[in-house]
Amino acid sequence: MTNQTLAPALAFDGVSCVFASNEEAGARYVAVGDTTLHVAPGEFVSVVGPTGCGKSTLLNVAAGLLEPSAGSIKVFGEPLVGINSRAGYMFQAEALMPWRSAISNVAAGLEFKGLSKAEAEREAGEWLKRVGLGGFENRYPHQMSGGMRKRTALAQTLILDPDIILMDEPFSALDVQTRQLMENEVLALWQAKRKAVLFITHDLDEAIAMSDRVVVLSAGPATYPIGEFTIDLERPRDVAEIRTHPRFVELHQQIWSVLRDEVLKGYAKQMEVTA
Amino acid sequence: MSKPVISGWRLRTAQCGLLACIILFWHIFTDPDLLPPFYFDNPDQAAFFFGRPLEIASRTWHWFSSGEIYRHLGITLFETSMAFLIGTMGGLSMGLWLALNDTASAILDPYIKALNSMPRVILAPIFAVWFGLGVWSKVALGVTLVFFIVFFNVYQGVREVSPTLLANARMLGANHRQLLRSVYLPSATSWVFSSLHTSVGLAFVGAVVGEYLGSAGGVGYLILQAEGNFDVNTVFAGIVVLTAFALLLDALVGVIEKRLMVWQPKTAQSERL
Numbered sequence: 001m002t003n004q005t006l007a008p009a010l011a012f013d014g015v016s017c018v019f020a021s022n023e024e025a026g027a028r029y030v031a032v033g034d035t036t037l038h039v040a041p042g043e044f045v046s047v048v049g050p051t052g053c054g055k056s057t058l059l060n061v062a063a064g065l066l067e068p069s070a071g072s073i074k075v076f077g078e079p080l081v082g083i084n085s086r087a088g089y090m091f092q093a094e095a096l097m098p099w100r101s102a103i104s105n106v107a108a109g110l111e112f113k114g115l116s117k118a119e120a121e122r123e124a125g126e127w128l129k130r131v132g133l134g135g136f137e138n139r140y141p142h143q144m145s146g147g148m149r150k151r152t153a154l155a156q157t158l159i160l161d162p163d164i165i166l167m168d169e170p171f172s173a174l175d176v177q178t179r180q181l182m183e184n185e186v187l188a189l190w191q192a193k194r195k196a197v198l199f200i201t202h203d204l205d206e207a208i209a210m211s212d213r214v215v216v217l218s219a220g221p222a223t224y225p226i227g228e229f230t231i232d233l234e235r236p237r238d239v240a241e242i243r244t245h246p247r248f249v250e251l252h253q254q255i256w257s258v259l260r261d262e263v264l265k266g267y268a269k270q271m272e273v274t275a
Numbered sequence: 276m277s278k279p280v281i282s283g284w285r286l287r288t289a290q291c292g293l294l295a296c297i298i299l300f301w302h303i304f305t306d307p308d309l310l311p312p313f314y315f316d317n318p319d320q321a322a323f324f325f326g327r328p329l330e331i332a333s334r335t336w337h338w339f340s341s342g343e344i345y346r347h348l349g350i351t352l353f354e355t356s357m358a359f360l361i362g363t364m365g366g367l368s369m370g371l372w373l374a375l376n377d378t379a380s381a382i383l384d385p386y387i388k389a390l391n392s393m394p395r396v397i398l399a400p401i402f403a404v405w406f407g408l409g410v411w412s413k414v415a416l417g418v419t420l421v422f423f424i425v426f427f428n429v430y431q432g433v434r435e436v437s438p439t440l441l442a443n444a445r446m447l448g449a450n451h452r453q454l455l456r457s458v459y460l461p462s463a464t465s466w467v468f469s470s471l472h473t474s475v476g477l478a479f480v481g482a483v484v485g486e487y488l489g490s491a492g493g494v495g496y497l498i499l500q501a502e503g504n505f506d507v508n509t510v511f512a513g514i515v516v517l518t519a520f521a522l523l524l525d526a527l528v529g530v531i532e533k534r535l536m537v538w539q540p541k542t543a544q545s546e547r548l
Binding site (some may be wrong): 063084085087089091093095098099158 | 383439440442443444445446447448450452453457461462466537538539
């Protein structure tokens with residue numbers, strides 16, 4: 001109940017994002033339309049929606065990388081100006097610096113803060129061990145597997161101890177087994193620190209297994225939340241085991257019935273464009 | 276087709292054998308005593324036009340044993356390294372600056388295109404007037420050749436830094452200077468290295484061509500002198516020395532590249548899962 005007395009970690013209020021269209025000069029494309037979404041401190045919220053619906057746009061707004069065309073975004077009650085310094089962002093694409101070894105990639109954030117290289121790398125070494133990469137400190141990104149690179153990126157984000165963690169389909173490029181391992185690791189780390197998480201995914205199973213709340217977005221353009229589901233499964237959870245839980249199946253059916261129509265709409269939209 | 280490609284000592288033997296064949300062929304066809312003249316009226320004429328390998332070898336040997344060549348070689352290599360250093364530094368900083376400054380790059384764009392498409396070797400006489408016949412006019416010529424190679428590589432490299440990588444560094448708290456130091460500069464340097472072989476080669480070309488067009492020292496000067504005396508053997512000896520040192524420089528660059536670019540994936544090991 002204490003959460004209600006605090007300002008939300010992230011508060012989107014009537015956020016819209018409009019882009020100039022690529023296809024016609026002067027035309028506009030509304031990626032996100034009038035979205036209101038609050039994430040409480042310590043809450044794990046997943047956002048699911050059909051592909052190309054503007055999920056990443058929403059995350060970029062929360063990170064401060066993109067200014068919304070309308071509406072406001074508040075971080076712990078303060079209006080967001082510039083980069084969101086209380087947030088850590090785990091990108092969908094490769095974001096490690098290829099010219100830095102694993103340890104110095106993880107240490108980068110601390111170095112930017114002004115810590116000495118030695119100090120930053122000592123802490124980075126501990127974080128690498130925490131994500132299961134002890135002994136791989138001096139590997140360069142190209143010498144690591146996709147899963148190892150994601151772990152490094154996770155350590156790189158979490159070492160700064162952000163109050164808000166933004167994740168943009170971080171595991172979509174991984175194989176199923178590695179993915180489940182990573183999901184469990186993220187849950188364990190989250191359980192220990194209880195930070196606000198805004199997790200974007202197109203995988204409904206992943207969303208339900210990990211979150212406190214799942215938000216379904218409509219098909220684009222002008223995407224907005226059309227449904228919210230509280231996931232009342234007990235924690236700690238194991239993402240692989242929980243999938244067979246009767247409540248999980250029930251929730252999955254409920255959410256999927258909402259999501260399915262949007263996925264079909266999104267699909268029809270894409271076919272229209274290609275036709 | 277399943278036979279393995281030639282390699283190891285067999286390859287070396289074949290390569291040396293080919294060189295020996297060429298030199299032998301050259302020797303036989305330019306020696307007035309070995310073959311009856313079938314094209315030139317005078318048996319010495321072939322040697323006059325094409326030089327003789329033994330003469331060339333002895334001339335080269337004489338240069339090194341008497342120490343005569345070292346001063347000239349030193350001059351040429353000094354010009355090469357200065358042209359390389361100044362050209363690379365200039366290209367790197369200019370490339371970084373223009374890639375990060377849209378206004379400046381928009382204004383300067385046509386000028387850079389014009390300067391790049393100009394045959395820059397014709398600047399040599401102007402440099403000779405400006406900087407005299409000493410080493411600096413050759414350095415200037417080399418710089419104009421190296422600068423653009425590095426400049427375009429860096430410019431392209433900085434423009435193509437992955438937006439995700441930039442966004443990530445910004446999210447990790449990098450300010451403008453830190454972005455420059457830990458994202459733009461390393462990315463640009465990797466492009467400088469990819470053009471290193473070309474730019475060292477061009478610095479060498481700039482130095483030698485500059486010397487050849489007018490100078491008081493350097494291997495290009497030796498060649499120019501010999502040509503004035505119709506001494507084709509010395510011209511060839513100069514070419515041999517230049518080629519040897521060009522290969523040496525290239526090998527040196529290869530070693531440095533290997534040391535500094537450990538983070539770059541080799542094609543065979545990229546995306547190993």
